[in-house]
Amino acid sequence: MRLTTTVNGERREIDGVWEGESLLYALRERLGLPGSKNACEQGECGSCSVYLDGTLVCSCLVLAAQAHERAVVTVEGLAPEGELHAVQQAFVDAGAVQCGFCTPGLIVASHDLLARDSRPSEADIREALAGNICRCTGYAKIVDAVQLAAERLAT
């Protein structure tokens, strides 16, 4: 099938999409957007988090066909050209990145949280990011990063 979708503000057409193909596969393998990671491909880890029409989804659980005539935003689409988004910069500055495999999903999920709640508590942050698994950091620095981003975005 031919898929027509908008990804990070750009109209994209993809030919030959298989009926069972995931949005994650289409983003990574067909559109060359490797930011979204495929750690589990079972909806368990959050590493593939993207926005679909403004809603946070696990792109491994969404069919590529479901993105037809809809808008997808990936971690690559959050930052202005040549710059980091405030959430991305906060993850760097707070030391919340180790191997980095979970980081794109956490960035998108944190971005979503801060769009809904500009000053989340630690409990709010932990709850919002509960679907994003990190095997390296122990989460404390990730919470610090989201709080730092919230402070910076508020000023």
Ligand code: FES
């Ligand atoms: S790769 Fe999608 S939730 Fe793990």
Ligand code: FES
């Ligand atoms: S930094 Fe390695 S999994 Fe999170």
